[in-house]
């Protein structure tokens with residue numbers, strides 16, 4: 069049984085490929101619904117940043133697992149957003165750098181990394197209702213939640229989004245790695261409804277997401293704030 073059935077809190081789960089717009093949609097949904105937005109990708113990025121800063125090869129699984137055991141990973145919230153600190157350092161901007169972009173899929177493929185972070189992700193639900201976005205939130209982290217959306221967008225649109233943000237990110241290569249890994253690959257999970265975000269504005273994508281959630285039974289109050 070998933071935690072979503074054990075607590076009075078509920079989870080809205082959002083998965084999708086890189087730069088599909090899922091973070092933006094999750095952020096707006098959280099604001100509209102008065103929930104905490106949890107960016108699970110930031111957790112994989114934080115471990116990757118730490119691995120790189122220790123000089124560990126992101127393909128050296130034994131070294132990653134060894135380092136992971138020594139890491140003090142603190143997940144929290146600031147306002148309506150999740151935060152992550154490792155060994156006392158709050159991580160934010162450094163998580164978006166090119167080196168992390170290039171290495172994160174390799175570190176995230178390690179089952180030991182996933183097991184630890186999935187537990188920390190589930191722990192959030194002990195404290196709050198939330199919108200969590202990632203790659204395996206509907207399939208693995210909260211499989212029992214009724215509220216599941218898979219946000220997709222064409223490869224061209226996603227690559228253009230990333231370059232408009234001014235960052236180097238091999239979106240297609242990351243998606244291939246995330247979709248083909250053995251543990252918790254990116255899939256459209258059972259019960260998830262696909263939202264094609266190729267042609268939406270932010271406002272219309274958020275409305276489409278709210279429509280999906282209502283069709284899945286969500287009756288939580290909508291503040292109407294965008």
Ligand code: DC
Pocket residue numbers: 086087108109110112113172173176177201202203204205242246
């Ligand atoms: O959402 P993002 O692009 O910031 O995620 C960065 C990487 O983290 C992504 O390429 C794969 C990994 N990830 C994952 O494996 N599972 C998640 N739930 C979220 C992210």
